Each structure stands twice: as structure tokens, then as C-alpha cells.
Amino acid sequence: METRMIKIKDCKNEQDADKISQALQHVWGIGPFHINHERGEASISFDKKMASYEDFIQAIHERGYSVEEIDAYEGMREEVQDEEM
Numbered sequence: 909m910e911t912r913m914i915k916i917k918d919c920k921n922e923q924d925a926d927k928i929s930q931a932l933q934h935v936w937g938i939g940p941f942h943i944n945h946e947r948g949e950a951s952i953s954f955d956k957k958m959a960s961y962e963d964f965i966q967a968i969h970e971r972g973y974s975v976e977e978i979d980a981y982e983g984m985r986e987e988v989q990d991e992e993m
Contacts, residue, residue: 916975921945934967
């Protein structure tokens, strides 16, 4: 599993978080995730053998939201740790 944090620019309330949640749940390979609408951030875990990070970005874009990655280094570090185990 890989975990990434993304910034969702237009996520302002629970309704936005619900729409984004529905979009994420439809991507094959999604694992645990959390959306913080107050900060406009989402933490997603996914099986990179089943889906790519870009699949989740596309799903969020298709719901009308702009996103940006906020922890590319953090995601790479977790990936390296997984490989070491």
C-alpha cells in the first residue's frame, strides 16, 4: 500500500467531502482514506498494483475539484519503507 496526501482546492464543506469520497471509492485499489474538508486535504492509501496516484487525481477532477500533491517526498519515503520490509 502506498499513502499519499493531496490538497483539494475547492473542498469547503461536508457535501464536497462526500462527493470526493464517492469518487475515491469508485477507483479500484483504494484502501483507507480520510478527507478533512476544513483543511481541504485528503490522505489516501491504495494498492499501486491496482491503481496509480493519477487515477485518484482524475476521479477527483471529474467531480469538478482541483487538486495538488502536497507530500511527494512523504509518499516516496513510505514506498521505500514498504520495499525494505
